[in-house]
Amino acid sequence: xxxxxxxxxxxxxxxxxxxxxxxxxxxxxxxxxxxxxxxxxxxxxxxxxxxxxxxxxxxxxxxxxxxxxxxxxxxxxxxxxxxxxxxxxxxxxxxxxxxxxxxxxxxxxxxxxxxxxxxxxxxxxxxxxxxxxxxxxxxxxxxxxxxxxxxxxxxxxxxxxxxxxxxxxxxxxxxxxxxxxxxxxxxxxxxxxxxxxxxxxxxxxxxxxxxxxxxxxxxxxxxxxxxxxxxxxxxxxxxxxxxxxxxxxxxxxxxxxxxxxxxxxxxxxxxxxxxxxxxxxxxxxxxxxxxxxxxxxxxxxxxxxxxxxxxxxxxxxxxxxxxxxxxxxxxxxxxxxxxxxxxxxxxxxxxxxxxxxxxxxxxxxxxxxxxxxxxxxxx
Amino acid sequence: xxxxxxxxxxxxxxxxxxxxxxxxxxxxxxxxxxxxxxxxxxxxxxxxxxxxxxxxxxxxxxxxxxxxxxxxxxxxxxxxxxxxxxxxxxxxxxxxxxxxxxxxxxxxxxxxxxxxxxxxxxxxxxxxxxxxxxxxxxxxxxxxxxxxxxxxxxxxxxxxxxxxxxxxxxxxxxxxxxxxxxxxxxxxxxxxxxxxxxxxxxxxxxxxxxxxxxxxxxxxxxxxxxxxxxxxxxxxxxxxxxxxxxxxxxxxxxxxxxxxxxxxxxxxxxxxxxxxxxxxxxxxxxxxxxxxxxxxxxxxxxxxxxxxxxxxxxxxxxxxxxxxxxxxxxxxxxxxxxxxxxxxxxxxxxxxxxxxxxxxxxxxxxxxxxxxxxxxxxxxxxxxxxxxxxxxxxxx
Ligand SMILES: Cc1cc2nc3c(=O)[nH]c(=O)nc-3n(C[C@H](O)[C@H](O)[C@H](O)COP(=O)(O)OP(=O)(O)OC[C@H]3O[C@@H](n4cnc5c(N)ncnc54)[C@H](O)[C@@H]3O)c2cc1C
Numbered sequence: 001x002x003x004x005x006x007x008x009x010x011x012x013x014x015x016x017x018x019x020x021x022x023x024x025x026x027x028x029x030x031x032x033x034x035x036x037x038x039x040x041x042x043x044x045x046x047x048x049x050x051x052x053x054x055x056x057x058x059x060x061x062x063x064x065x066x067x068x069x070x071x072x073x074x075x076x077x078x079x080x081x082x083x084x085x086x087x088x089x090x091x092x093x094x095x096x097x098x099x100x101x102x103x104x105x106x107x108x109x110x111x112x113x114x115x116x117x118x119x120x121x122x123x124x125x126x127x128x129x130x131x132x133x134x135x136x137x138x139x140x141x142x143x144x145x146x147x148x149x150x151x152x153x154x155x156x157x158x159x160x161x162x163x164x165x166x167x168x169x170x171x172x173x174x175x176x177x178x179x180x181x182x183x184x185x186x187x188x189x190x191x192x193x194x195x196x197x198x199x200x201x202x203x204x205x206x207x208x209x210x211x212x213x214x215x216x217x218x219x220x221x222x223x224x225x226x227x228x229x230x231x232x233x234x235x236x237x238x239x240x241x242x243x244x245x246x247x248x249x250x251x252x253x254x255x256x257x258x259x260x261x262x263x264x265x266x267x268x269x270x271x272x273x274x275x276x277x278x279x280x281x282x283x284x285x286x287x288x289x290x291x292x293x294x295x296x297x298x299x300x301x302x303x304x305x306x307x308x309x310x311x312x313x314x315x316x317x318x319x320x321x322x323x324x325x326x327x328x329x330x331x332x333x334x335x336x337x338x339x340x341x342x343x344x345x346x347x348x349x350x351x352x353x354x355x356x357x358x359x360x361x362x363x364x365x366x367x368x369x370x371x372x373x374x375x376x377x378x379x
Numbered sequence: 380x381x382x383x384x385x386x387x388x389x390x391x392x393x394x395x396x397x398x399x400x401x402x403x404x405x406x407x408x409x410x411x412x413x414x415x416x417x418x419x420x421x422x423x424x425x426x427x428x429x430x431x432x433x434x435x436x437x438x439x440x441x442x443x444x445x446x447x448x449x450x451x452x453x454x455x456x457x458x459x460x461x462x463x464x465x466x467x468x469x470x471x472x473x474x475x476x477x478x479x480x481x482x483x484x485x486x487x488x489x490x491x492x493x494x495x496x497x498x499x500x501x502x503x504x505x506x507x508x509x510x511x512x513x514x515x516x517x518x519x520x521x522x523x524x525x526x527x528x529x530x531x532x533x534x535x536x537x538x539x540x541x542x543x544x545x546x547x548x549x550x551x552x553x554x555x556x557x558x559x560x561x562x563x564x565x566x567x568x569x570x571x572x573x574x575x576x577x578x579x580x581x582x583x584x585x586x587x588x589x590x591x592x593x594x595x596x597x598x599x600x601x602x603x604x605x606x607x608x609x610x611x612x613x614x615x616x617x618x619x620x621x622x623x624x625x626x627x628x629x630x631x632x633x634x635x636x637x638x639x640x641x642x643x644x645x646x647x648x649x650x651x652x653x654x655x656x657x658x659x660x661x662x663x664x665x666x667x668x669x670x671x672x673x674x675x676x677x678x679x680x681x682x683x684x685x686x687x688x689x690x691x692x693x694x695x696x697x698x699x700x701x702x703x704x705x706x707x708x709x710x711x712x713x714x715x716x717x718x719x720x721x722x723x724x725x726x727x728x729x730x731x732x733x734x735x736x737x738x739x740x741x742x743x744x745x746x747x748x749x750x751x752x753x754x755x756x757x758x759x760x761x762x763x764x765x766x767x768x769x770x771x772x773x774x775x
Contacts, residue, residue, distance in 0.1 A: 003689065004689060265771070277775075288765055321671075373670045374666050375658070377646065378646070
């Protein structure tokens with residue numbers, strides 16, 4: 001049954017819940033921010049994440065992973081989302097590993113995946129070039145030069161771009177921006193000559209970078225998948241990323257909702273607990289419905305991935321659009337219902353609000369996914 | 380072959396033989412199979428189909444066979460529903476008896492009552508209506524005043540019910556009556572009344588949609604035999620609430636996908652109205668609104684499915700009925716508002732020339748949909764239930 005976790009999955013969830021709540025509470029993110037961490041994540045925490053096997057969840061067991069699959073990583077992302085845990089999990093273990101699994105050659109897989117599972121290799125996927133996610137809209141070029149390719153162009157908002165050891169770069173080997181044909185993927189060292197990485201400090205204190213490629217010469221064996229034809233695999237991995245992000249967002253809104261509900265039951269005004277006011281009760285009930293709906297679409301999208309259903313794109317767009325909207329509603333209501341204190345840096349709800357807006361933009365906001373959903377429906 | 384496969388094969392063969400051709404076509408409202416003593420059958424196949432299904436208890440497939448139900452397991456019923464859907468069969472019987480009263484009787488009624496009433500419901504012999512609301516008791520249902528006095532061998536009932544759907548066409552009414560004035564909830568009883576009895580009168584009320592599906596029902600010195608009391612005296616509120624849960628889950632699933640479906644889907648209607656840009660609807664705002672709405676519908680459907688699976692696995696989703704009633708009816712209302720946006724003036728015809736029957740049906744269904752968030756407990760009441768019972772928010 002897709003909507004009810006198996007015993008194994010329940011154990012994984014309990015383990016992840018305990019780990020993130022005890023070892024990586026929100027104070028961990030505050031510390032990274034207040035210390036002005038260069039890395040933007042906590043290497044000790046990452047080590048523990050790796051030891052728990054989370055970095056290799058998508059990686060088959062014979063390549064050093066745990067093979068827990070999409071449902072597994074979704075469960076972990078949801079728990080990480082509850083405490084705003086900052087780590088390379090998403091960029092490295094979901095997008096990076098996902099792309100190598102989907103498009104890599106046998107030797108690329110053998111060489112790289114065990115190192116990813118062991119936490120030795122950090123990855124970042126560089127796709128977007130404008131302020132809005134649009135994976136077909138790639139202008140960056142990869143031009144043949146004898147046995148090599150020369151990469152030129154700029155990537156924006158590359159998650160974990162400045163800490164990654166290797167980059168997976170989507171570039172155009174033919175065609176024009178907007179076309180899905182003609183896109184190729186390259187797996188290259190992040191410190192090659194001609195690459196300039198600029199860390200961008202985002203509102204959610206999480207890692208991102210703009211990356212410029214100035215005639216970067218890469219060998220042909222850097223290709224990940226076929227020339228001109230990487231888009232389908234890229235889309236598969238992006239869908240996996242969208243669903244995992246949705247799971248992370250779900251964890252976030254669950255925390256905000258629970259925290260807000262607790263506050264409604266504590267705070268007194270007009271000699272009454274504010275939770276007795278019907279104006280607030282109804283808004284709380286509406287949020288409850290949203291959370292329930294969000295749980296359903298995330299679980300459905302994860303099982304679509306797990307079962308390799310043919311409606312993965314539709315399920316992923318549904319989840320990402322839905323969660324982006326719900327997270328906006330619930331974080332806004334969370335701040336509002338806390339009153340003045342909700343505006344302060346001292347309480348966490350503002351941190352969740354900031355994170356939610358970045359998550360909403362990542363791999364397509366609600367508008368993008370509604371349009372994609374309509375395209376998939378033939379209208 | 381497994382038992383289920385055998386069951387499927389037999390069911391398929393039986394349906395092939397017993398479901399008349401015309402019962403495999405879309406159902407116009409006037410051919411709804413409500414059953415009852417006064418039923419008329421503009422299409423005689425309706426009655427044939429009802430009787431065929433009732434002969435196997437399949438109008439109520441999962442009810443116990445000893446009372447006339449189908450006695451099917453959940454799995455068998457799933458197969459039956461799939462086979463019915465496969466041939467696009469119309470429902471064989473639609474009734475408040477099936478949706479609301481029957482499940483409550485199976486839980487709360489005496490053995491004799493079940494023997495008598497369940498079979499009648501399954502066979503579509505008696506058409507039931509619901510006598511809950513009163514002029515002074517709507518959302519605050521427990522404030523009802525219709526009283527039943529103990530007169531030794533019978534109860535004497537006096538009072539007025541209102542918004543009684545289809546009362547003028549029904550045979551019996553299940554009523555909430557006051558049997559103790561000194562307490563509110565604990566002074567209510569659940570009574571079954573034959574509408575042919577002297578003193579029962581139903582007067583139709585006209586709705587904004589132009590039709591008159593519900594009535595004012597007057598009860599004046601009606602003598603009701605004591606054996607018509609369901610459950611214990613003054614314990615009717617428990618039954619009333621359980622029955623409301625059945626009603627709410629019925630209403631929340633009602634009409635999903637209908638309306639536009641008869642017009643070939645709202646995407647197609649939008650393409651006709653606004654033209655296309657490649658495969659896309661040319662108007663981006665409408666296209667976006669349709670996608671948003673379809674997402675709402677899909678997400679709601681998934682949540683219903685999840686609730687079902689969780690129930691099977693023994694994990695409750697808590698006051699799910701209220702959430703579904705609230706969300707489902709609000710989505711349904713939005714669907715019709717969106718259809719109006721898409722169809723423009725063509726969805727606003729009242730009658731006569733210039734509109735085809737499907738367009739006129741959209742107008743009327745749009746107006747009717749407004750009642751979805753009022754009947755069976757308003758949206759506001761559902762939100763109250765969620766806030767208090769699920770979220771545990773305190774009362775002032
Ligand atoms: C199409 C249709 C069919 C129906 N069929 C039947 C039937 O067959 N049998 C039957 O018994 N009844 C039936 N009803 C009646 C229905 O159950 C009542 O209309 C409903 O419970 C609301 O009661 P009311 O009309 O008295 O509205 P009121 O209770 O007066 O409500 C008026 C407004 O006040 C709001 N309100 C009331 N109390 C609160 C509160 N505590 N908090 C916040 N807001 C509140 C309501 O939400 C509503 O917006 C039907 C109604 C409709 C529309």
